[in-house]
Amino acid sequence: MKSKSRLLSAPYTLWTVLFIVIPMLLVVWFAFTDKSGNFTLENILSVGQYSNVFLRSIWLGAVATAVSLLLGYPLAYIIAKMNGKRQGVMVMLVMLPMWMNFLLRTYAWMSLLEDNGLINALFVNLGLPRLHMINTAGAVVLGMVYNYIPYMILPLYSILTKIDPSVIEAAQDLGASDRKVFLKVIVPMSMPGVISGITMVFVPAVSTFIISKMLGGGANLLIGDLIDMQFLGSAYNPNLGSAISLVLMVIILICMGIMDQFDDGESTGGGVML
Amino acid sequence: MKKAVTRLYTFLIFLFLYAPILVLMVFSFNDTDTASRTVWNGFSLRWYQKLFEDRLILEALRNTLIIAVITAAVATVLGTVAAVGINSMKKLPRRIMMNITNFPMVNPEIVTGVSLMLLFVFAVGLFGGRSLGMASLIAAHITFCLPYVILSVLPKLRQMNPNLYEAAQDLGCPPVRAFFKVVLPEIAPGIVTGMIMAFTLSIDDFVISYFTSGTTQTLPIYIYSMTRKRVSPEINALSTMLFAVVMVLLIVVNTRQSKDKGAPAAQREESL
Numbered sequence: 001m002k003s004k005s006r007l008l009s010a011p012y013t014l015w016t017v018l019f020i021v022i023p024m025l026l027v028v029w030f031a032f033t034d035k036s037g038n039f040t041l042e043n044i045l046s047v048g049q050y051s052n053v054f055l056r057s058i059w060l061g062a063v064a065t066a067v068s069l070l071l072g073y074p075l076a077y078i079i080a081k082m083n084g085k086r087q088g089v090m091v092m093l094v095m096l097p098m099w100m101n102f103l104l105r106t107y108a109w110m111s112l113l114e115d116n117g118l119i120n121a122l123f124v125n126l127g128l129p130r131l132h133m134i135n136t137a138g139a140v141v142l143g144m145v146y147n148y149i150p151y152m153i154l155p156l157y158s159i160l161t162k163i164d165p166s167v168i169e170a171a172q173d174l175g176a177s178d179r180k181v182f183l184k185v186i187v188p189m190s191m192p193g194v195i196s197g198i199t200m201v202f203v204p205a206v207s208t209f210i211i212s213k214m215l216g217g218g219a220n221l222l223i224g225d226l227i228d229m230q231f232l233g234s235a236y237n238p239n240l241g242s243a244i245s246l247v248l249m250v251i252i253l254i255c256m257g258i259m260d261q262f263d264d265g266e267s268t269g270g271g272v273m274l
Numbered sequence: 275m276k277k278a279v280t281r282l283y284t285f286l287i288f289l290f291l292y293a294p295i296l297v298l299m300v301f302s303f304n305d306t307d308t309a310s311r312t313v314w315n316g317f318s319l320r321w322y323q324k325l326f327e328d329r330l331i332l333e334a335l336r337n338t339l340i341i342a343v344i345t346a347a348v349a350t351v352l353g354t355v356a357a358v359g360i361n362s363m364k365k366l367p368r369r370i371m372m373n374i375t376n377f378p379m380v381n382p383e384i385v386t387g388v389s390l391m392l393l394f395v396f397a398v399g400l401f402g403g404r405s406l407g408m409a410s411l412i413a414a415h416i417t418f419c420l421p422y423v424i425l426s427v428l429p430k431l432r433q434m435n436p437n438l439y440e441a442a443q444d445l446g447c448p449p450v451r452a453f454f455k456v457v458l459p460e461i462a463p464g465i466v467t468g469m470i471m472a473f474t475l476s477i478d479d480f481v482i483s484y485f486t487s488g489t490t491q492t493l494p495i496y497i498y499s500m501t502r503k504r505v506s507p508e509i510n511a512l513s514t515m516l517f518a519v520v521m522v523l524l525i526v527v528n529t530r531q532s533k534d535k536g537a538p539a540a541q542r543e544e545s546l
Contacts, residue, residue: 005358005359005362006359006362006363006367007359008355008356008358008359008362009355009356009358009359009360009363009371010359011352011355011356012352012353012355012356012359012420012424013356013371015352015416015417015420016374016375016420019390019393019413019414019416019417020374020377020378020417021374022393023386023389023390023392023393024389026389026392026393026396027385027388027389027392030392071287074283075283075284075287078280078283078284088528090284092524092528093288093291094291096520096521096524097291097292097295099474099478099517099520099521099524100295100513100516100517100520101478101480101493101494101497101513101516102478102480103480103494103497103498103501104298104497104509104513104516105294105295106501107298107497107501107509108294108295108297108298109294110501111297111298111301112293112294112297118297146290146291146294149291199380203380203382204382204383206382207382207383207384207385209384209481210480210481210498214501224382224384227384227385227388228384231388231391231485232484232485238392241388242388242392245384245385245388245389248382248384248385249381249382249385252380252381252382256380
């Protein structure tokens with residue numbers, strides 16, 4: 001029977017080959033050929049011209065990830081310490097904004113951050129000077145944090161609730177201060193959650209292309225925008241676009257490989273939860 | 275003192291999360307001609323009225339729903355069957371399958387979108403036929419929804435006592451019937467979770483749809499084209515309504531769950 005039920009995944013395997021494996025091979029093929037289909041390294045080599053865009057994307061993505069971790073960890077910790085029923089409500093409240101399309105959420109920030117926007121209107125009413133916020137790198141980071149912070153909070157929360165309270169009590173009984181308990185027991189035990197949170201924020205942040213367009217203006221071009229331009233934009237060149245996509249993928253795989261080194265193996269749980 | 279700090283912190287984070295949404299909603303009721311996003315001119319429902327007269331939005335909504343229903347149905351069946359197959363595999367093939375399954379989830383969305391676009395353009399060039407549209411959108415959506423279905427069904431299969439299925443067969447139940455009578459009820463919660471996820475992911479998707487839609491409009495694509503122009507508050511009205519629908523759905527699902535199972539922590543986590 002077992003051998004028969006193994007065959008059940010055959011349709012899925014076929015689907016995967018058709019819609020995941022072959023498309024990826026096409027990306028590789030386009031990346032290494034020119035317009036007439038001859039082999040060339042030119043596309044890959046010319047990705048180097050855009051190293052500033054790559055560095056900016058990685059830098060802004062990393063900053064957004066760090067901010068999400070710093071803001072999200074305390075909240076995840078606070079929620080994990082609440083009683084059961086309130087925990088459920090709070091987790092739902094963290095997730096609820098994600099159910100609004102991210103274009104709309106980002107659009108909402110446009111009206112807040114504009115030079116004549118609501119935040120500036122508030123500043124003027126309070127007698128403060130206007131602040132130029134839209135079309136800056138800071139606005140892009142803000143958009144990333146806003147859109148992806150739930151992906152940080154949820155895995156952190158789920159790992160923090162799994163920490164056995166008796167471990168914490170044991171540390172306290174042995175004379176550790178609250179600070180020490182937090183730094184020496186809780187933080188190390190929540191590392192798998194931290195790792196999956198970082199991955200889940202960094203990957204979409206580094207490859208985003210709408211947030212930068214809407215909040216960053218023209219000056220904050222990211223990798224995603226570059227890819228978009230090669231496929232659907234003015235600079236139509238799918239070969240170069242494929243090369244950039246390939247490099248982006250490799251960068252992300254390397255980052256995840258590095259993250260895996262810090263991980264004891266049990267981290268994917270948070271990701272699946274969503 | 276400590277409690278006050280905790281409360282304040284929680285409040286500030288939730289303010290950060292909800293302020294933009296609140297602003298969006300408030301301005302959907304703004305009575306203005308000039309499409310101003312930030313000046314309040316009094317209460318009106320005009321933008322809602324306009325929304326329902328907008329043929330393009332309604333068509334985009336229809337497309338989105340058709341795609342989501344077909345995607346959820348196909349991905350759920352294909353994914354559940356695949357999960358059963360993967361679950362009965364030996365260790366090595368199972369690991370390979372899981373890695374392939376995880377791939378679209380870790381791969382940047384934009385790369386998935388671009389790769390599918392290349393595939394569909396390539397296929398059109400090869401076999402002819404109509405260019406990108408509903409069919410390519412549905413295929414793309416099924417592709418990125420499948421992992422979520424599989425990953426919500428698999429844990430249920432693993433939790434299940436394998437002896438149950440064998441016992442049913444020992445008692446003379448044919449395998450297919452044993453599957454429907456014994457296995458399916460056990461893994462049903464996972465299947466439902468996967469289906470809901472597929473449905474909502476499909477409705478919400480922008481990035482992959484953007485690259486695979488051709489000229490077909492879905493709601494997120496339409497929203498995107500609206501945000502590029504200097505837009506009318508119709509978009510605010512639309513988001514307010516979508517948000518309200520989602521909230522009602524979530525409340526219904528949650529109360530239904532707590533009624534059914536007394537909502538133990540594990541159950542709740544899964545429904546996320």
